[in-house]
Amino acid sequence: SQQGEEDPQALSIQEGENATMNCSYKTSINNLQWYRQNSGRGLVHLILIRSNEREKHSGRLRVTLDTSKKSSSLLITASRAADTASYFCATAVDAGNMLTFGGGTRLMVKP
């Protein structure tokens, strides 16, 4: 079973626009991570946010975490065609590294 649910399942925007993806989960977590996947290949780690953190930035990425609502969001600012990919949130309920993934958001950025 999958702990996280991403919303929306698919998103299509124009280059330069911002893209926001949301993730909800069910149980208490140790940390939440966002990954990117191009065309069914390996996943690339984007950002990790700990359960005691509320916001984190990395370049054009901004992640928020609301543990009271069991939700997180990933914002990609000034999107580029190269950002076209699937984005997954993954939660770790303990520090033992097992990750539980959501179903992903498929982002298409049109040039």
Next chain:
Amino acid sequence: DAGVTQSPTHLIKTRGQQVTLRCSPKSGHDTVSWYQQALGQGPQFIFQYYEEEERQRGNFPDRFSGHQFPNYSSELNVNALLLGDSALYLCASSPDRGLYNEQFFGPGTRLTVL
């Protein structure tokens, strides 16, 4: 510094056969996890190996087994293949610091069961 490598890239098998997939972790990493990703879905955790022992296991039948070698590389074995085992199999490695560790994924092995 090589990242996580997996072999083979693609594999075609028939129902009932057995398959072995291989993974070499990123240099300096001693923990290896395996995930199954069906088409259009998120990865699902199969199991994790540390110090040559299975440390955690997801909701997968005993047909799925694994092994970790002293050099930290790992194998995933699937017996009595079913059509539903067709998926992308991903290996991920991480250092066992016991804290908030990101995982580094390999490119995956695409298994097709006919």
